[in-house]
Amino acid sequence: MSATSQATTDAPNNNTIFMVWNFKAGASTDTIKSAFQTVCALVKNLNNSAAVRFPDKRVSCVMGIGYEAWKTLNLQTPHPKELTNFTPIKGAKHEAVSTPGDLHFHLRGDHFSICYDMANAIHDVLKDVANCTEEIHGFRYWDGRSILGFVDGTENPQGDKRDFFGKVGKDDADYEGGSYLFVQKYVHNMDAWNELPPKEQENVIGRSREQDIEMSDEVKPKNSHSALANVGDDKKIVRDNMPFVNTTTKEVGTYFIAYASTFSTVQKMLEAMFIGIPTGNYDRILDFSTARTGSLFFVPTLDMLDDFSG
């Protein structure tokens, strides 16, 4: 990659803050543009500072920009080929909803402290021109498990393949090194999930729970998550999901986050999960998981952030 990318393909860390921001209807375009310039510079500053202060801790701040924001901010045209507003995907039983998102921040740290400090610095810059409409505090659950108890991320691309599948290549030369970022906040029905016998839970995911071994094609149910989400070895994405919990309100969920060289791959996975293959054979994980949000962003390279920061 010729341009320097944001930390899109870094491995998950122990703590994360995810934030979705939407520009205020009453804010003038000039004030929005000015805050945006400042936040672009801030993102670079936060990453550089963390690299000096905590060199081995894999701290990062990644910013994505939604389609509406791209237009409001009058950023370069033509815009990234596949950047649009996400269109909802409605299956017979479950729906991948679409919710607004102008800016997305993905803050990773080994300690929560650094995530908190970075989030605060972003709040200071954006608070007058935008509202933070979603803030999720994700954490590493045991040995990288989703809150459903299964290891999450095993089939992610590894090594050089992360860049290949996670970043735009030469086919969209103006945006090479950037990434499509798709996020969804899922809330789980933990009571229903916990009532399922362990063997049935394994049938939902398509893997063993303790050992995290994939079922063979002969025994893996056709409506399992790993059967439907796998849309081909040449079509992968880099997932960085994190669990989040509130034991009192019982809002327990998974923040799904994917970086991809092309959004159409994510779209294909979502269609397989929500509509099903064949139609009606939808992903059984959705009987225990409701998508509350869904937004598409583009993550520019650090070089582009430099340009945007004026």
Ligand code: HEM
């Ligand atoms: C309810 C939220 C979700 C949870 C809890 C979840 C959890 C998991 C788990 C435990 C695995 C198996 C281990 C692994 O390879 O990572 C997995 C695999 C996978 N998931 Fe998800 N996932 C969720 C949503 C999604 C969505 C929305 C997509 C795509 C749009 C997706 C795409 C994938 C893919 C591509 C795999 C690998 C399949 C394979 O090649 O075997 N997941 N997920």
